[in-house]
Amino acid sequence: MKLELERQEFLKAWQIAERFVDTKTSNESLKGILMTAHEDNTVTLEATDLKTSVRCNANGVNVTEPGFAVLPAGIVGAMLRKADHEILSLEVNSARGFLKAGNNKTRCTVLQSENFPKLPESINAEEIFTLKAGRLAKIISEGGSSASLPQDFPKYMGTCLLRTDTNNNSIKCASTDGRRLSLSMISPVDEGEKILKDNDLLLPAAALKELAKMTEASYSDKEVKILAEESTVWFSLEGIEFSIRRIEAAFPNYERILNSELKTKLVINCSDLLNAIERVDIIAKATPAHIMAMALHPNGEVRITARAPERGTTSEVISGKIEGEYLQLGFNVGYFQDGLKALGPCEISIEFSSDEGQTRMRRVENSEDFLYMLMPARLSAQDSIPEEEMMDFANTDFNAPQPQPQPEQEQGQEPAPENNNQENNY
Numbered sequence: 001m002k003l004e005l006e007r008q009e010f011l012k013a014w015q016i017a018e019r020f021v022d023t024k025t026s027n028e029s030l031k032g033i034l035m036t037a038h039e040d041n042t043v044t045l046e047a048t049d050l051k052t053s054v055r056c057n058a059n060g061v062n063v064t065e066p067g068f069a070v071l072p073a074g075i076v077g078a079m080l081r082k083a084d085h086e087i088l089s090l091e092v093n094s095a096r097g098f099l100k101a102g103n104n105k106t107r108c109t110v111l112q113s114e115n116f117p118k119l120p121e122s123i124n125a126e127e128i129f130t131l132k133a134g135r136l137a138k139i140i141s142e143g144g145s146s147a148s149l150p151q152d153f154p155k156y157m158g159t160c161l162l163r164t165d166t167n168n169n170s171i172k173c174a175s176t177d178g179r180r181l182s183l184s185m186i187s188p189v190d191e192g193e194k195i196l197k198d199n200d201l202l203l204p205a206a207a208l209k210e211l212a213k214m215t216e217a218s219y220s221d222k223e224v225k226i227l228a229e230e231s232t233v234w235f236s237l238e239g240i241e242f243s244i245r246r247i248e249a250a251f252p253n254y255e256r257i258l259n260s261e262l263k264t265k266l267v268i269n270c271s272d273l274l275n276a277i278e279r280v281d282i283i284a285k286a287t288p289a290h291i292m293a294m295a296l297h298p299n300g301e302v303r304i305t306a307r308a309p310e311r312g313t314t315s316e317v318i319s320g321k322i323e324g325e326y327l328q329l330g331f332n333v334g335y336f337q338d339g340l341k342a343l344g345p346c347e348i349s350i351e352f353s354s355d356e357g358q359t360r361m362r363r364v365e366n367s368e369d370f371l372y373m374l375m376p377a378r379l380s381a382q383d384s385i386p387e388e389e390m391m392d393f394a395n396t397d398f399n400a401p402q403p404q405p406q407p408e409q410e411q412g413q414e415p416a417p418e419n420n421n422q423e424n425n426y
Contacts, residue, residue: 001037001067001092007101009060010088011080012218013045014073016056016240019210021073022049029115032070035092037063046119047073052207053119057239070111071097079106120243122234125227129164129171129195133237134220135186137212142184142370143173144212145342147205155249160208162201162226169195174254175205180335180374181254182342187368192223201226201233202247211235211242258373261353264296264327267364268320270348273302274340276316277333280304284333286311291377292336295328296352306333309382329355330379339372 014033022030034046043058069092076099080088083101091098092110099106144160156176163172170187189195215224219237227234228246235242277292284292284306295303300322305315329352339361340348347364361372 001035001069001090002063002065003037003043003090004062004064005080005088005090006060007080007083007086007088010043010058011077013043013056013058014077014080016214017045017047017054018073018077019214020047020049020052020054020242023074025049027115029070029111029113030117031073032111032116033073033076034068034070034113034116036068037061037066039063039066046116048117048119050117051204051245052210053243055119055241055243067092068113069097070113070116072108072111075106075108079104120232120234122227122229122232122236122241122243125229125232125234126197128197128199128201128226128228128233129189129193130223130225131171131186131189131193132220133215133222133224135190135193136224136235137216137220139171139173139184139186140208140212141216142342143182144175144205144209145338145372146177146180146182146374147175148177155247156202156251158205159202159247159249159251160205161251162203164195164197164199166195166198171195174251176252176254179332180339180372181257182339183254183371183373185369199228200251201228202249202251203233203244204247207244211244258371259353259358261357262324262351263354263357264322264324264352266296266302266320266322266350266352268302268318268348268350269346270340270343271345272318273320273348274337276304276318277337277340280306280314280316281333281337283308283312283314287382289377290333291330291379292333293328293330293379295326296322297326298322298324307382324352327352327355328379329359330377331359331374332377335374339374342372343370 017033021033025031030049036044041063043061043063044055045058046055047053079099079101083104085102088099088101095110097108097110099108140160147160148157157178159175161174163174168187169189170185171189172183172185174181174183215237222237225236227236231246233244233246280292284290286308287306292304292306300319302318302320303315304318307313343361343363349362349364349367351360355376358373359376363370
């Protein structure tokens with residue numbers, strides 16, 4: 001096999017294939033990319049980790065001699081990125097490959113092609129829906145924010161559910177780890193997009209998120225066609241086809257557990273709240289359970305605190321619009337941050353049902369498009385700031401003049417009278 005490569009164009013396809021190489025496997029062939037040069041002057045790249053696969057056409061190639069070989073993804077990819085010439089030559093025989101760029105010539109080992117698996121093909125698969133890549137990436141990013149990674153037991157914890165509904169002309173993406181739930185929805189789909197069949201596609205969250213990152217960055221306005229058969233789902237767009245193995249598990253009936261019970265409601269700027277929590281997290285991440293306490297006052301004050309006895313105590317006050325009763329409850333800081341990051345910079349509504357019931361986050365605008373639900377964490381005595389410490393935060397003025405140290409008392413001098421009205425400073 002002999003090729004002439006335009007570095008920048010060919011590198012785009014190589015980097016797509018690199019994303020799905022299995023670098024941790026004992027099968028050396030899976031650490032490589034299968035390159036096939038055809039007589040019609042086209043080149044196909046294939047990579048897989050046995051759960052997710054990609055097949056894509058490479059641009060910027062001139063085929064001098066057709067052939068195929070499995071080349072080590074890391075070495076070839078690094079040379080393509082570091083080369084200081086735009087035109088490269090690649091020559092491969094049964095045992096070795098030579099990549100030449102200007103005065104640099106690199107030899108690499110050719111991996112065994114017979115150990116590289118045959119990738120699944122979508123010839124007999126049924127089309128389920130078509131969607132713009134950017135919109136697909138958005139619902140995966142939002143709806144997949146509650147999946148636990150790596151995949152745990154039960155199997156649905158590391159997955160995303162893609163659900164199509166022809167009656168409502170909607171597509172939903174949901175994930176849960178048993179302690180929180182994310183649900184993103186597109187309804188109705190735009191012109192040119194289509195839903196052809198009702199179906200539930202349960203897929204690994206890690207693979208879907210990798211697909212979403214890649215397509216959103218480079219193919220946001222392109223249409224993605226989603227096809228499926230019993231064991232595999234394909235995502236096809238512009239000379240690229242991804243295949244992901246379906247997960248054999250039952251996803252929980254999340255609609256049954258959602259409720260509308262409301263005790264207190266907070267409307268606040270998402271970025272302001274996230275920034276405050278990130279500052280509180282400096283202390284909270286030192287706690288064993290990564291817990292913060294949140295107190296909501298009807299006067300609009302939100303006080304967020306964290307206490308790690310061996311590290312310190314922190315308290316942050318932020319203003320918002322609060323309706324309902326005074327409420328104090330605890331949260332896992334990481335889970336709360338995940339929801340705020342998925343919501344993005346906007347005004348949000350947070351509904352609290354009780355100190356032990358569901359907490360639901362939505363955008364104020366387009367409130368039906370995305371829901372993030374999580375359960376509060378039980379506050380322990382260690383997590384709550386004692387009343388005497390809270391008085392320190394409430395009364396200490398760090399800009400006030402500090403009392404000067406008294407001169408040492410001379411021997412025989414009467415001690416100064418004690419001032420019982422003076423407060424101790426924190």
